[in-house]
Amino acid sequence: MARINDNYLRLKSGYLFSEIARRVKEFQGAHPDAKLIRLGIGDATQPLPPAIVAALHAAVDEMARAETFRGYGPETGYEFLTELIAKHDYGARGVTIAPDEIFVSDGSKSDAANFQELFSPDAVVALTDPVYPVYLDSNVMAGRAGAPDARGGYDRIVYLPCTAENRFDPPLPERAVDMVYLCFPNNPTGAVLGRAAFKRWVDWARGAGAVLLYDAAYEGYIQDPDIPHSIFEIEGARQVAVEFRSYSKTAGFTGTRCAYTVVPKDLTARSASGEAVPLHGLWFRRQSTKFNGAPYVIQRAAAAVYTPEGGTQVRAIIDFYMENARLIREGLEAAGLTVYGGRNAPYIWVKTPAGLDSWGFFDKLLNEAHVVGTPGAGFGRSGEGYFRLTGFGNRASTEEAVARIKSRLKR
């Protein structure tokens, strides 16, 4: 009988969101009149801006006429989009990225999950803790995580704790690792890395021969002009890093699906025979074999982000979410809570009050303020004692939630 990939059996079940749903349902059963507000979501709520809507309609009309219809496109993205990305997202910051180093896709989740395929099954992976679960789970499936350990992790993963004690700035790995996933501005902590911290990582990776898998999905939320938006702003990064970028949290593409990954041609890893093999060619082969490109109309929508109107409208969406984040951050501080993030990121990372763990605070917030958030422990063991709220709600709900937390949360 056919044999399964047994690594799948080592995945932990999706406990976090099902447990949230279970507790919310139980609460609603007991309090049918309570009006719940969800501030835990990491999903866009603002509609697509007008410039993008207009580009979509125009592209749909192109698909309706034989003369302008588009069939299969380049698996790695149309040049009209990769050239705009190279110019606006990199060139404008003084970073030289060639259009053919940019691989357009259906989402950073896909890219961040798939990129590990290029590495040896016995490569050692380092992850910040807490972490976006996709980095971990995709490596569990590939057999790189090893066996579950006694502390709720996996024995072959190198965890880099990020807590208030180290200002959510991950330490360099203490043992040899081959791949490191970094996401800044960070989901879930809202932390950012300054230029010096980026340089420390790039220099370390160059010395260690490691590859940095840098997820910049939230770079659009950076407000501080001193914080790098791209790892390629750091000298030497082209030899050691790839960068994942997404339109999901900027232009509201969570349901529209477009992202890209930058793989510099200078980035190599070693074959069994010791040869340095460019990852650019391997990723090109992976994408052209297993993917057929993002839809033409969606790539046209992404291109509209780079028009003057599109840029202004996208900036307004980010400003809107960041104003929500400010309201939450300041409101929670006024309520006596200790909060992190929310300044260069849409995520607010709340320290749970003394005596309450992540789930304890979840229950307190639900019962006293009728507000639903996300327990930090769900993102990894170093997330225990923290709680995630987000700026992705609408304004009235966000204000109401903050008012309730201030007035109803028992000290």
Place this chain on the structure above:
Amino acid sequence: MARINDNYLRLKSGYLFSEIARRVKEFQGAHPDAKLIRLGIGDATQPLPPAIVAALHAAVDEMARAETFRGYGPETGYEFLTELIAKHDYGARGVTIAPDEIFVSDGSKSDAANFQELFSPDAVVALTDPVYPVYLDSNVMAGRAGAPDARGGYDRIVYLPCTAENRFDPPLPERAVDMVYLCFPNNPTGAVLGRAAFKRWVDWARGAGAVLLYDAAYEGYIQDPDIPHSIFEIEGARQVAVEFRSYSKTAGFTGTRCAYTVVPKDLTARSASGEAVPLHGLWFRRQSTKFNGAPYVIQRAAAAVYTPEGGTQVRAIIDFYMENARLIREGLEAAGLTVYGGRNAPYIWVKTPAGLDSWGFFDKLLNEAHVVGTPGAGFGRSGEGYFRLTGFGNRASTEEAVARIKSRLKR
């Protein structure tokens, strides 16, 4: 230094299409006035039909308003689409498939390439020969193909030759295999399987404990009412098969990107401990970890295929391509060539004339008729001595190409 996945180095380079491009360029350099016609493409050329265009515009307008905006959707597809698929593509043929056994995706290429992840790295794979290269290459990348062998294949792949001698009907594997890729109507041969042949495969798989990965991307082209459209029309198939379906070649979605895969809940494979594990749960976990769903607007477009107008318009597109296929088939027969396919499939599989191999016929057709096709040898060693033409051109070019072949091809 980080180590690559060495299996990638065992991939053969994409020789076929680059060699076609090289020969065409050389010809054009020598004959700048020759008007080339490309009949080798497997890509839609007819525009999206009006019902689908209208659905796209309506869905884009939904995305423009906060009240109807959609963020993240279900990773496995919206119910509005899976319910239509279950009803129209299966229920209407007397096949019961539950909506949650249907996984909507961005394309059958992705699904056919990714599904192998669920199996053990040492599973044995059988492929028809000639074959769509994605089935092979995705398994080479996963390490299942073994080493290149002396005959241009891989030593762990079980090849099932499909030639005129066996009427392009693949033989059952002679040794133990775990996974078999089947595609009917076939790309590239245009062959179909009748009910008895399907039953032979399902019965064999049940006895052998193998899984059939059935690619039905071209089922819309079936004209003969006795030919099954789905492997699930065969009793017992739910325990041994998955089915890949696509809107690419029916509704013209090659650049719009939507497909689905059916994974019955009864289908299992064995874990290391001998337990029967449902592949449905593993595929759900794979898709929800590594994919974020097809775009909302594209799923709405796919749903329009199931409206009365959409259905009629899609049928007209298929009829159009099939008329092209008939013109090619009859024209080539009139020119004295032996042709297969083109009756229930958009592909015409031409036997190269005595004394010419696939590339020899490519050169002859290019030089004498200025027509570009695809050498059969590019699809595998059993494709040697054959040549692929397709019905996906426009009418005038197709007629002109056939006229040239009839009048200019030297006997």
